[in-house]
Amino acid sequence: MPLVHITRRERFSAAHKLFRPEWSDEQNRSVFGKCANPNWHGHNYELWVTVKGEPDPSTGFVVDLSALGRLVQEEVVQHVDHKNMNLDVPFMQGRLTSTENIAIAVWERLEAPVKALGCTLHCVKLKETENNHVEYFGA
Amino acid sequence: MPLVHITRRERFSAAHKLFRPEWSDEQNRSVFGKCANPNWHGHNYELWVTVKGEPDPSTGFVVDLSALGRLVQEEVVQHVDHKNMNLDVPFMQGRLTSTENIAIAVWERLEAPVKALGCTLHCVKLKETENNHVEYFGA
Amino acid sequence: MPLVHITRRERFSAAHKLFRPEWSDEQNRSVFGKCANPNWHGHNYELWVTVKGEPDPSTGFVVDLSALGRLVQEEVVQHVDHKNMNLDVPFMQGRLTSTENIAIAVWERLEAPVKALGCTLHCVKLKETENNHVEYFGA
Amino acid sequence: MPLVHITRRERFSAAHKLFRPEWSDEQNRSVFGKCANPNWHGHNYELWVTVKGEPDPSTGFVVDLSALGRLVQEEVVQHVDHKNMNLDVPFMQGRLTSTENIAIAVWERLEAPVKALGCTLHCVKLKETENNHVEYFGA
Amino acid sequence: MPLVHITRRERFSAAHKLFRPEWSDEQNRSVFGKCANPNWHGHNYELWVTVKGEPDPSTGFVVDLSALGRLVQEEVVQHVDHKNMNLDVPFMQGRLTSTENIAIAVWERLEAPVKALGCTLHCVKLKETENNHVEYFGA
Amino acid sequence: MPLVHITRRERFSAAHKLFRPEWSDEQNRSVFGKCANPNWHGHNYELWVTVKGEPDPSTGFVVDLSALGRLVQEEVVQHVDHKNMNLDVPFMQGRLTSTENIAIAVWERLEAPVKALGCTLHCVKLKETENNHVEYFGA
Secondary structure, three states: OOOEEEEEEEEEEEEEOOOOOOOOHHHHHHHHHHHHOOOOEEEEEEEEEEEEEOOOOOOOOOOOHHHHHHHHHHHHHHHHOOEEOOOOOHHHOOOOOOHHHHHHHHHHHHHHHHHHOOOEEEEEEEEEEOOEEEEEOOO | OOOEEEEEEEEEEEEEOOOOOOOOHHHHHHHHHHHHOOOOEEEEEEEEEEEEEOOOOOOOOOOOHHHHHHHHHHHHHHHHOOEEOOOOOHHHOOOOOOHHHHHHHHHHHHHHHHHHOOOEEEEEEEEEEOOEEEEEOOO | OOOEEEEEEEEEEEEEOOOOOOOOHHHHHHHHHHHHOOOOEEEEEEEEEEEEEOOOOOOOOOOOHHHHHHHHHHHHHHHHOOEEOOOOOHHHOOOOOOHHHHHHHHHHHHHHHHHHOOOEEEEEEEEEEOOEEEEEOOO | OOOEEEEEEEEEEEEEOOOOOOOOHHHHHHHHHHHHOOOOEEEEEEEEEEEEEOOOOOOOOOOOHHHHHHHHHHHHHHHHOOEEOOOOOHHHOOOOOOHHHHHHHHHHHHHHHHHHOOOEEEEEEEEEEOOEEEEEOOO | OOOEEEEEEEEEEEEEOOOOOOOOHHHHHHHHHHHHOOOOEEEEEEEEEEEEEOOOOOOOOOOOHHHHHHHHHHHHHHHHOOEEOOOOOHHHOOOOOOHHHHHHHHHHHHHHHHHHOOOEEEEEEEEEEOOEEEEEOOO | OOOEEEEEEEEEEEEEOOOOOOOOHHHHHHHHHHHHOOOOEEEEEEEEEEEEEOOOOOOOOOOOHHHHHHHHHHHHHHHHOOEEOOOOOHHHOOOOOOHHHHHHHHHHHHHHHHHHOOOEEEEEEEEEEOOEEEEEOOO
C-alpha cells in the first residue's frame, strides 16, 4: 500500500534568549553571542509537522488536515504564540531554548496524539529565520 | 559514483472538490468540510518532481532538465492546468481528488517515462496551499 | 500629523471561469483562452488590504489589525473561500470574474466599513498567481 | 531627468510588547490582545528602505547601495537586532512599539543621513509578520 | 470610471559587470566593488511590469495578460535571458548595466507597445537580489 | 540520543556557462541550449548546508551556527560570489559548472571542516532558479 507524507505548516511569534543562569553574562555572551541579550529578542517561527501513513480509501486522506492543524494548535501553538519561550512555556522549563531543543520538545508533544489520529509523526521542521532551520525525525 | 537528486518545479491552477457521489451532501460536508462545496473551489498547485542518478561525465547532468520539464508538462500539467480535477482529468477518474491521491497519480504517470530519460523518480511533492503539501516516494 | 499605511493579508481558494453566457464556447475560448474552461479552474488568491490614517496616540495603531482582519473575513473571505466565484458569490453576480473585477468588488465591500473603523481604504491588491496581480485604489 | 526609486532590504529579530505602564494588565490585554503578554514576544522584522533620485551618469547609481546598506545597519539594525524594542532601544523610549511607530522612528533616523548620501528618503516599509506590514512616506 | 493597475512578472538570468572601460581596474573596483569583477558575475532578475487602464466591460480586462506577457518576452526577456547584459544586449550598448539603467531601458522598450495594447505603462520594477530592487515610473 | 539536522542558508551571485571547449559552438548549443551562451549568463544561487549531530547538553546546539556560517563563507561563498564559476573558481577547474557538479564540489569543500566542527555533513542543496535545484548527500 502506498505510504504518503503530508505536512501542515503553523506559525508562532515568540521571545526567547539563550543563556545559562549559572554562567555570568560574559560567559553567556561569549557562547551565545547576540542571542544572549539579557532583555530577550524574538522570532517569527515557522513550524512544519510531517506525518505519514496510507491514504484512507474512503476519503483519500492520510489524516484529516483540520484535525492535525487543531492538534498542532492545541499542543504547541497556543502554548508558545506571543509568549516568552523561556518564561511562559511549561514544556520548555529547564531546557535551553535553542531551535534544536524546541523541535525536540515539539516532537515529544506531538508523537502520541498524532498516533491517536491514526498516522505516524515523521518530522518536525522549525525555521527560526530565513537562513536557519532544524529538522528532527525522532530518537 | 555520486548519486545526485535534482528537482524541477512546475505549476498548475485547477478546480476540484472532495466528495463521494454515493454520499449525501451532508455526509460529504461532515467529512470533507468546505472542500465539499458542490460548486467546486480551486488552487494554484505547485509540483516538485525529484529524480536521482549519477551525473553524466560529458554533460554534468543527471538529466536534461528541459527534457524533464517537457515530460512533466506533457504527462501532467497539460492535463490538469486550468481544468477541473474531478471532471476533466482522465487519470483522476474514479479517484477522490485529495492532494495525496493526485500525488500518487502523478507518480504513476511519471515513473516509467522518467526511467526512459535515464534516471529514477525519487519524489513527487505537491503543494495545495502555503500551509499544506504532500510527498510521495513510491510504493 | 503622520499618515501611515498599514496592510493586512488574507487568503482564499476559489473556482472560477471567464466566459460570457451569450457567447459561444468558441468565442469564449478565443477571448479568454484556457480561463474559459467550461468545467472551471481555480486559484489560491492572496488579498492585501491597505488602509491609511494617523496612529492613535494612546495605542500607536492606525487601526486595530484584528478588527480589520475580522472585517475582511466577514465582508470578503467567508463569501469566497472554497467557493465558486461565478456561482456562489452574491457580490459577483452579473460580473465577469476577472481579477480586476474581483478587486473592484472587494473595494466596494470594504470602503464603508473601513471608514467605520476610523481609517481610509487605500488599496486592494489581489494576486491570482505568482506572475499576475492587480491593484485598485478606488474610483 | 529620470527619477528612479531604489530599495534596500534589511532584517532584524527583536522582542517587544504593546502595553501602557499606566494601564492595568487587564486594560492592556483588552486593547492590545496577545501582543500585551507581560513577558514579551518577538518577531523577525523585515525592513525595506526606499530612496529616490536621478542616476549618476558616471556610475548609473541613484545611490551606492553598499553605503545605503551600511547606513541602515548603523542607524537602525545595530540598535534593534537581537534587542528588546521597549527596553533596549534609545530611539523608541517613550513610544509604544507598534509597527506604525517603529516605521516612523526609522524614518526619523534615516531622513537626514539619506539626504547626506545625495538622494531622498521615499518610503520605510516594515513587515512584522507575513500577514501585516506598514509603510510610511514621511509627514 | 475605475482605473486598475495590473502587473505581470517575468524572469531572466543574465551575466553582467559594472565598469567603465576608460577607468583602470583599480578605479572600477573602488567604485563598483565586487560588481566590477572582470570575468563577470550574474543574477536571476525578476521583472514586474505594471500597466493601468479601465477594464473593458466585455472582458473585465485592463489588458489581455497573455498579450502583455508575450510583449514583455519579445521586447525584453528574449534579448536578455541567458545573455551578457554588457555584451549581448543591443539596447544596453553604451550604458552601464546598473539595475537603475536596466529598468529605464526596459521602460523605453515597453512604453510605446504597451500603449498599442490600449493601456498605459505605469511602473517597471526590477529585482536584482532578494535585498535590492528598483522601480521606475517614467520621466 | 536525539540526532538533529540543522541547516544554514547562504547565497551567492555568479556567472557561468555550460560548454565543452573541445566541442564546437553548435555542439555545445545543441546539448546545453541557452546555457551555452558564449558570453556567459548568471544566477543568484541559494545554498543550504545541512549538518547533523546530537545537541550539546550545555548549549542546546548541534553546531555553533555562526561558526558554520563562517565556514561556508570561507570555504565556498568568498570563492564564488560575484565571480565567474568557470574562470575564477579554483575548485571548479576542469569541471563542467552544472548545478550537480557545483553541489558535489561544495560537498568536497565542506565535508572535512564540518567534521572538525564536531558534526557530520548531511546534505548540500543548491538552487539555481526558482524552478530548479539539486541535493547531494555524499558518495
